[in-house]
Amino acid sequence: MTAAPDPHKGPDLALGVSIAAFPASGLLEGHVGGEKVLVARSGGEYFAVTANCSHYGAPLADGLVVGDTVRCPWHHACFSVRNGRALRAPAFDALACWTVECRDGEVFVTGKKSTAAQRGPDRPHPAGAQPSRILIIGGGAAGFAAAEALRRGGYQGKLLMISQDAAAPVDRPNLSKDYLAGTAPEEWMPLKSADWYHERGIELRLGATVVNVDPRARRIALSDGNSPSYDRLLLATGAEPIRLAIPGADQSNVHTLRSLEDCRGIIANLQSARRVAVIGASFIGLEVAAALRARNLEVHVIAPEKRPLERVFGAELGDFIRRLHEEHGVVFHLANAVTAIEGKRVRLKDGPDLEADLVVAGIGVRPRTELAEKAGLRVDHGICVSECLETSVPGIYAAGDIARWPDRRSGQQRRVEHWVVAERQGQTAARNMLGAGERYEDVPFFWSQHYDVPINYVGHAEAWDELAIEGDIASRDCMLRYKRGGRLLAAASIHRDVQNLQAEIAMERDLAPAEAGHAIAPDRADGRTGAT
Ligand SMILES: Cc1cc2nc3c(=O)[nH]c(=O)nc-3n(C[C@H](O)[C@H](O)[C@H](O)COP(=O)(O)OP(=O)(O)OC[C@H]3O[C@@H](n4cnc5c(N)ncnc54)[C@H](O)[C@@H]3O)c2cc1C
Numbered sequence: 205m206t207a208a209p210d211p212h213k214g215p216d217l218a219l220g221v222s223i224a225a226f227p228a229s230g231l232l233e234g235h236v237g238g239e240k241v242l243v244a245r246s247g248g249e250y251f252a253v254t255a256n257c258s259h260y261g262a263p264l265a266d267g268l269v270v271g272d273t274v275r276c277p278w279h280h281a282c283f284s285v286r287n288g289r290a291l292r293a294p295a296f297d298a299l300a301c302w303t304v305e306c307r308d309g310e311v312f313v314t315g316k317k318s319t320a321a322q323r324g325p326d327r328p329h330p331a332g333a334q335p336s337r338i339l340i341i342g343g344g345a346a347g348f349a350a351a352e353a354l355r356r357g358g359y360q361g362k363l364l365m366i367s368q369d370a371a372a373p374v375d376r377p378n379l380s381k382d383y384l385a386g387t388a389p390e391e392w393m394p395l396k397s398a399d400w401y402h403e404r405g406i407e408l409r410l411g412a413t414v415v416n417v418d419p420r421a422r423r424i425a426l427s428d429g430n431s432p433s434y435d436r437l438l439l440a441t442g443a444e445p446i447r448l449a450i451p452g453a454d455q456s457n458v459h460t461l462r463s464l465e466d467c468r469g470i471i472a473n474l475q476s477a478r479r480v481a482v483i484g485a486s487f488i489g490l491e492v493a494a495a496l497r498a499r500n501l502e503v504h505v506i507a508p509e510k511r512p513l514e515r516v517f518g519a520e521l522g523d524f525i526r527r528l529h530e531e532h533g534v535v536f537h538l539a540n541a542v543t544a545i546e547g548k549r550v551r552l553k554d555g556p557d558l559e560a561d562l563v564v565a566g567i568g569v570r571p572r573t574e575l576a577e578k579a580g581l582r583v584d585h586g587i588c589v590s591e592c593l594e595t596s597v598p599g600i601y602a603a604g605d606i607a608r609w610p611d612r613r614s615g616q617q618r619r620v621e622h623w624v625v626a627e628r629q630g631q632t633a634a635r636n637m638l639g640a641g642e643r644y645e646d647v648p649f650f651w652s653q654h655y656d657v658p659i660n661y662v663g664h665a666e667a668w669d670e671l672a673i674e675g676d677i678a679s680r681d682c683m684l685r686y687k688r689g690g691r692l693l694a695a696a697s698i699h700r701d702v703q704n705l706q707a708e709i710a711m712e713r714d715l716a717p718a719e720a721g722h723a724i725a726p727d728r729a730d731g732r733t734g735a736t
């Protein structure tokens with residue numbers, strides 16, 4: 205997961221590098237005193253920061269400089285090159301900084317700076333009275349990012365995070381990748397240690413279920429009878445896997461995958477397994493298939509569509525993904541369905557039955573909006589929020605998989621199921637709970653991993669009239685641009701990270717519909733795309 209450090213890559217920056225020979229990208233990786241360091245040119249200035257991203261360790265020299273920030277090539281985190289701070293998820297930890305001197309046409313990296321300058325809030329919360337008690341329901345991507353942003357921004361009131369999960373917030377995307385494949389050690393999974401929450405005064409209640417929200421009394425009710433109060437509330441309850449509605453779906457060898465507990469349950473059941481049936485050829489289904497092939501299990505994927513992921517990526521990339529999985533030994537049963545599971549016998553609509561020791565269903569998720577509905581919040585295919593992520597009840601915010609927000613770029617209401625979107629919404633909601641009044645308008649981004657092939661997707665396209673393919677999909681070096689009426693809606697790429705970042709910048713600058721004063725229209729009924 206983390207790139208292996210190679211302290212000797214590139215020049216010794218303490219000895220100086222020629223400004224005339226500086227790379228056109230404005231980014232140069234080298235080393236100083238045995239540490240890997242990145243020099244970034246922003247305008248006419250040079251800055252030096254840690255060379256690897258604090259998320260999964262991507263080499264930032266392969267990213268993009270935008271103003272005085274650098275964007276990570278792998279999952280689009282954004283750091284200030286001036287002070288190293290992580291400005292946008294999925295990275296949270298700051299990069300170290302070095303002093304830089306320019307003389308005689310050369311750039312020299314000298315001493316490492318103290319981290320003291322990074323300790324203050326990077327975007328201080330607005331002045332004025334702060335709510336004394338903030339409550340977050342959900343210990344996933346959005347809930348964690350909100351708590352982190354509140355404390356990093358200097359919020360000093362009481363902060364309580366309640367999660368039904370038995371574990372503190374974990375790296376959920378990894379559950380269908382390295383962790384399930386058995387190649388990620390346990391210590392990679394928690395987003396932060398127990399000490400981290402303790403040091404920041406974030407009270408974490410795990411394995412706790414919220415059963416009611418009372419907006420009048422500003423209290424919630426827990427299933428254990430407790431009823432803590434709040435001044436601001438963030439709903440970040442995510443989504444839950446849709447269960448199979450067929451005979452045998454409740455058998456102990458039939459699984460879904462959302463939590464660390466779910467994943468551990470699957471792994472425990474694999475001990476004596478030889479063959480697995482995966483129902484669904486979506487992101488989760490296919491990533492599970494890849495992870496289980498890494499464990500040398502026989503994997504069959506059964507799904508109703510003719511081509512995996514065609515609705516999201518189009519036919520060309522869908523065909524490539526199918527071939528990729530077949531090359532790794534996955535057997536597809538497409539345009540098919542499972543009608544029943546009887547012990548180890550998996551009955552198919554078309555064709556002979558399959559014998560499978562284990563079944564994993566990845567047939568989509570449903571946003572967990574029941575608390576909001578009961579509390580009388582406006583819910584319509586997700587919890588309806590304003591551009592600032594506030595629900596129809598003042599003081600209650602929603603973020604992540606449950607939130608349906610007015611997207612200025614498309615003029616549509618949007619709800620997506622992406623890790624980075626959930627985290628960034630959590631960050632924005634946190635600031636807004638303290639009165640920042642900040643609009644959420646990041647371009648959606650997600651990634652998916654199939655064996656050694658990463659796919660990065662930025663933007664959002666439910667329908668397009670033009671699909672421009674650059675490069676060669678089969679060679680795993682391509683950029684696909686999804687457009688409607690000539691306007692770029694989204695881009696997917698394999699091993700073209702800078703182009704993917706450039707597409708993100710282009711879409712960030714393209715806020716045409718709302719700027720033109722168009723009203724935001726309701727989305728189609730199913731606003732879901734993306735990662736499930
Ligand atoms: C296996 C897997 C792999 C994924 N891979 C990717 C990927 O590669 N890329 C990508 O972009 N996205 C991926 N996703 C999607 C991504 O994880 C989600 O979009 C993201 O987690 C949504 O964050 P969230 O905070 O909205 O919800 P979650 O992370 O699901 O968190 C919801 C939290 O709310 C809690 N909760 C719910 N109801 C209650 C209640 N009543 N009381 C108390 N607590 C409650 C839950 O216990 C949980 O802690 C993946 C998802 C899964 C399951």
Ligand code: FES
Nearest residue numbers: 257259260276279
């Ligand atoms: S490695 Fe940089 S954002 Fe993931």
